[in-house]
Amino acid sequence: MRDFIVRAEGLKKHYPLSGEGGRKKLHALDGVSLTIQQGEILGIVGESGCGKSTLGRCLLRLTDITAGKVYFDGADITDHDRRALKNIRRNMQMIFQNPYSSFDPKYKLGTSLREVGKVNDIKEEVLxxxxxxxxEYINLPGDMLDRRPSELSGGQLQRLAIARALLLEPRFIVADEPVSALDVSVQAQILNLLTDLRKEFNMTMLFISHEMTVVEHLCDRVAVMYLGRIVETAPTRKLFSGLLHPYTRALIRSVPRSHPDEECERIILSGEIPSAIDLPKGCRFAKRCPRATALCFESEPELTEIEDGHYVACFEQ
Ligand SMILES: Nc1ncnc2c1ncn2[C@@H]1O[C@H](COP(=O)(O)OP(=O)(O)OP(=O)(O)O)[C@@H](O)[C@H]1O
Ligand SMILES: [Mg+2]
Structure with missing residues (x-):
């Protein structure tokens, strides 16, 4: 059996809604299973609200889990309390979308970085x-550490957020839309930096994005989420060459392509995403799917392996 750093089994995160007598709940995650191997970057894509950040937070146990299991490095951490989690926290880090909210504006950046080391008992010389x-890796001069967050550009600060995440030499990183808030040119720089760093540090990462092109550039494998579930997952190249789920096709086609032939096949993602509170019966995507049949409105398709490592949840396959 292969070594997995992170494994989730049937992960659910439901938020009870106030004002409904606690009966109604929002299904932010609704049965997600996945594995991430040492040195692998798994991309998570999907429209806003489909549960990407919730998944990242559950895997890092930054939130309680409603049902299912999370394993880190072979250990079941689903029910770890704060004390038990403290011992593994240094091995799991997060990079957020907005670098300005990742640092305390009052402190110089060097102080913020050193604080992380001190709290985790890293010897001063080592730190x-x-x-x-x-x-050196993030290609910023050392004197930047004497500045405060407001004195840096978004791209520079995101580099420092990445450096801070790597400071404890974590085994697993969740990067939650780390380039979405940056200019396109700076996005490319940060993605190149992550590509270099993964070689250097053999990083294992969950990379969250709602942009297919960004994920295509960086990730080994991609999982496409829709309304709290994975609807398709495959090695990146396989997914982009033979994408099968109508939702994945729509997501990819919503990116303008240069090839005119592809325009003919274009599926436009129309219609509202159904509510994660009152979930529809059957396939969650059926209402927006151009290929939906009566069956799709009756039962929900399971994620099924259709060829090596390529899983799809669609009756058409
Ligand atoms: N603390 C919370 N309480 C109640 N509902 C929440 C909470 N956090 C998230 N949700 C809901 O859970 C669902 C999934 O949210 P999540 O933040 O995981 O989506 P996302 O895919 O990361 O979206 P985005 O691309 O906009 O960041 C959404 O419907 C959201 O409103
Ligand atoms: Mg999010």
């Missing part, structure tokens, strides 16, 4: 050496 090395 200084690591900071120096990371500043």
């Amino acid at each position: 200084e050496e690591r900071i120096k090395r990371l500043m």
